Amino acid sequence: xxxxxxxxxxxxxxxxxxxxxxxxxxxxxxxxxxxxxxxxxxxxxxxxxxxxxxxxxxxxxxxxxxxxxxxxxxxxxxxxxxxxxxxxxxxxxxxxxxxxxxxxxxxxxxxxxxxxxxxxxxxxxxxxxxxxxxxxxxxxxxxxxxxxxxxxxxxxxxxxxxxxxxxxxxxxxxxxxxxxxxxxxxxxxxxxxxxxxxxxxxxxxxxxxxxxxxxxxxxxxxxxxxxxxxxxxxxxxxxxxxxxxxxxxxxxxxxxxxxxxxxxxxxxxxxxxxxxxxxxxxxxxxxxxxxxxxxxxxxxxxxxxxxxxxxxxxxxxxxxx
Amino acid sequence: xxxxxxxxxxxxxxxxxxxxxxxxxxxxxxxxxxxxxxxxxxxxxxxxxxxxxxxxxxxxxxxxxxxxxxxxxxxxxxxxxxxxxxxxxxxxxxxxxxxxxxxxxxxxxxxxxxxxxxxxxxxxxxxxxxxxxxxxxxxxxxxxxxxxxxxxxxxxxxxxxxxxxxxxxxxxxxxxxxxxxxxxxxxxxxxxxxxxxxxxxxxxxx
Amino acid sequence: xxxxxxxxxxxxxxxxxxxxxxxxxxxxxxxxxxxxxxxxxxxxxxxxxxxxxxxxxxxxxxxxxxxxxxxxxxxxxxxxxxxxxxxxxxxxxxxxxxxxxxxxxxxxxxxxxxxxxxxxx
Numbered sequence: 112x113x114x115x116x117x118x119x120x121x122x123x124x125x126x127x128x129x130x131x132x133x134x135x136x137x138x139x140x141x142x143x144x145x146x147x148x149x150x151x152x153x154x155x156x157x158x159x160x161x162x163x164x165x166x167x168x169x170x171x172x173x174x175x176x177x178x179x180x181x182x183x184x185x186x187x188x189x190x191x192x193x194x195x196x197x198x199x200x201x202x203x204x205x206x207x208x209x210x211x212x213x214x215x216x217x218x219x220x221x222x223x224x225x226x227x228x229x230x231x232x233x234x235x236x237x238x239x240x241x242x243x244x245x246x247x248x249x250x251x252x253x254x255x256x257x258x259x260x261x262x263x264x265x266x267x268x269x270x271x272x273x274x275x276x277x278x279x280x281x282x283x284x285x286x287x288x289x290x291x292x293x294x295x296x297x298x299x300x301x302x303x304x305x306x307x308x309x310x311x312x313x314x315x316x317x318x319x320x321x322x323x324x325x326x327x328x329x330x331x332x333x334x335x336x337x338x339x340x341x342x343x344x345x346x347x348x349x350x351x352x353x354x355x356x357x358x359x360x361x362x363x364x365x366x367x368x369x370x371x372x373x374x375x376x377x378x379x380x381x382x383x384x385x386x387x388x389x390x391x392x393x394x395x396x397x398x399x400x401x402x403x404x405x406x407x408x409x410x411x412x413x414x415x416x417x418x419x420x421x422x423x424x425x426x427x428x429x430x431x432x
Numbered sequence: 433x434x435x436x437x438x439x440x441x442x443x444x445x446x447x448x449x450x451x452x453x454x455x456x457x458x459x460x461x462x463x464x465x466x467x468x469x470x471x472x473x474x475x476x477x478x479x480x481x482x483x484x485x486x487x488x489x490x491x492x493x494x495x496x497x498x499x500x501x502x503x504x505x506x507x508x509x510x511x512x513x514x515x516x517x518x519x520x521x522x523x524x525x526x527x528x529x530x531x532x533x534x535x536x537x538x539x540x541x542x543x544x545x546x547x548x549x550x551x552x553x554x555x556x557x558x559x560x561x562x563x564x565x566x567x568x569x570x571x572x573x574x575x576x577x578x579x580x581x582x583x584x585x586x587x588x589x590x591x592x593x594x595x596x597x598x599x600x601x602x603x604x605x606x607x608x609x610x611x612x613x614x615x616x617x618x619x620x621x622x623x624x625x626x627x628x629x630x631x632x633x634x635x636x637x638x
Numbered sequence: 639x640x641x642x643x644x645x646x647x648x649x650x651x652x653x654x655x656x657x658x659x660x661x662x663x664x665x666x667x668x669x670x671x672x673x674x675x676x677x678x679x680x681x682x683x684x685x686x687x688x689x690x691x692x693x694x695x696x697x698x699x700x701x702x703x704x705x706x707x708x709x710x711x712x713x714x715x716x717x718x719x720x721x722x723x724x725x726x727x728x729x730x731x732x733x734x735x736x737x738x739x740x741x742x743x744x745x746x747x748x749x750x751x752x753x754x755x756x757x758x759x
C-alpha cells in the first residue's frame with residue numbers, strides 16, 4: 112500500500128468517524144484555554160441555530176451571554192488544572208445553553224434541561240490544553256422529577272395538616288414544639304406556649320348538632336390564623352383544643368395577642384344553616400422557664416393555666432406561675 | 433440475574449484491595465488538598481464484603497443523628513461495575529464554602545454546588561487510581577443527587593436492590609483544622625467481585 | 639556481602655510489591671516488618687541498613703518511626719514509600735531525616751533511580 116492511499120483511507124475513516132459524532136444526540140463542544148470554541152457538532156448547531164463557522168474561535172461567553180461565566184469557569188478551571196472530569200446536573204442549574212424545548216406536543220417544559228460533563232483533552236504531556244463539553248438533554252427526567260417532588264411535597268403538607276381547620280395536626284405540631292424547645296434551650300431565647308379550648312363545647316354540640324360544632328371549630332381556627340403572626344406555629348391539639356407557639360415572645364407580651372383572640376371569638380357569631388350562636392374560649396399561657404425540663408412539661412404548664420382559667424369562670428386567660 | 437453464587441474474598445485479597453484503595457485515596461486527597469489549599473488527613477480505608485442492606489453499618493464515619501447530603505455515580509469498565517457514593521455531614525458545608533471561596537448565601541443550591549465540586553474530584557480521582565492499578569479504564573455515568581438534609585437511613589433507603597452482596601470500600605476524609613467530614617464509598621456489584629478477585633490474584637502472584 | 643534491607647508496611651501486598659520492585663542484580667537480604675515498632679527492633683539488630691518505610695500504619699506510624707530513628711541516631715537510610723502524596727507529607731518526612739519520598743505504587747525503575755541517586759546501588 113502506498114502512503115497516499117493509506118492516508119486517503121485514514122481520511123475516509125476519520126470522515127465517517129466525524130459523521131458519527133455529528134449525528135450523536137448529545138451536544139459536543141471543544142474549548143481551548145481561552146474558552147474559544149473549537150468544535151461545535153450538529154446537535155449544538157440544530158438547537159442554537161448557529162453554524163460552526165459562526166461560533167468558531169468565538170469566546171463561549173461572548174457567543175452565549177446567558178452563561179454564568181464565574182460558575183462555568185469555576186468548574187472548567189478544575190478540569191484544566193487537575194486533569195479530572197467535572198459533572199454538573201440540572202439540579203444545580205437547569206441548563207448551560209438556553210435551548211428551547213423543541214417538542215411542542217410531548218414537552219411541557221419551556222426549555223431544555225441539561226446535564227453537563229466537562230472532560231480534559233490533549234493531556235498527553237500532562238497539560239490540559241483543551242476541554243470538551245458534553246451536553247445531555249435530560250428534560251424528560253427533570254420534568255418527571257419536578258412533578259414527583261411537587262406531589263411528594265403536597266403529600267407531606269397533607270400529612271401535617273388537620274383537614275377541618277387547615278392548622279397543623281397534633282403529631283406534626285408536637286414535633287415542632289419539641290424542636291422549638293431544644294432550640295430555645297440552646298439559644299436561651301424566650302418562647303411562649305398558649306393552649307385554649309372552647310367553653311362548654313359539649314353544650315354547643317348537644318344544642319345545635321355536631322355539624323354546627325364543627326363550624327365553631329372551624330370559626331375558631333380562622334380567627335386564630337387571622338390574629339396570629341406568620342412566625343407563630345398553631346395546631347389543633349384535640350377535638351376543641353388549640354395550641355399556639357409564640358417564638359421570641361414573653362408571656363406578658365403574648366397577652367396582647369391572647370386578649371385580641373379571646374375578644375374576637377367572643378364577638379363572633381357562628382351561623383350554621385338557620386341557626387346562629389355565640390361561644391367563648393378559655394386560655395392558658397406558659398412561658399418557657401428553666402424549671403421546665405421537657406416539651407411535655409411545657410404543655411402541662413400551659414394546660415394547668417388553662418384549667419385555672421376554667422376555674423376563674425371561663426372566657427379569660429391565665430399566665431402559668 | 434444469575435443465581436446467587438456465594439462470593440467471598442480471602443484475607444490476602446482484602447489486604448490487596450485495601451492497599452490499592454490506600455494509593456487511590458492518596459491521589460484523590462492530593463487533588464482535594466490542592467483544590468482547597470489544605471491538608472487532608474488520610475484514614476486507613478476499610479474494605480468489606482457486605483450485604484447491601486448492611487450499607488448503613490459501612491458508613492462508620494457518620495453518626496445516626498447527623499443530617500447528611502449525598503450524591504452517587506455509577507461506573508463501569510472491563511465488566512466491572514459499581515457505584516460511588518459521596519456523603520457529606522451537613523455541618524461540613526460552611527467550612528467548605530469558605531475554602532472554595534464561593535460567595536453568596538449558603539443555601540441548598542450552593543451546598544449542592546459544593547457537594548458536586550468535591551464529588552467530581554474525589555470520585556474521579558479514586559476511580560482513576562483504582563483503575564490504573566488494576567489496569568481497568570472506568571467510565572463514569574452522570575452523578576445523581578441522592579438527597580439533601582436528610583438522615584442517613586432515608587438517603588440509603590431502597591426496597592429493591594438488584595444485587596445483594598457488595599464489595600465496599602469506605603474512605604472517611606477529614607481536613608486538618610476544619611470541621612469537614614465526608615465519607616466516600618466505592619461499591620462494586622456482586623457480579624464484579626469475581627472479575628476483581630482474578631485481577632487481584634494476578635497482582636498477588638509471585 | 640548482601641545489603642540488609644528492611645521493608646516496613648502494614649499491607650502484605652505492599653511489602654511484596656516493594657520487594658518485587660527492587661533491582662534484580664542487587665544483592666540483598668530482605669527482612670519484613672508490619673509497623674514501626676517491629677521496624678525499630680529490626681534496625682537495632684542491624685538488619686535494616688536500607689529501609690523502605692510506609693507512613694500510615696497501626697501501632698507506630700512512619701512519622702513516629704522516623705522521629706525515633708533520628709532521636710536515637712540509629713544507622714539506617716530511610717526511603718519513605720507512601721500513598722499520601724500531599725506536599726506536606728513529603729516536607730515533613732524530609733525534615734525527619736528521610737532520604738527520599740517515593741509515591742506508591744512503586745515501580746522497578748523508580749526504585750533503581752532512587753537507589754542510584756544516593757549511591758546505595
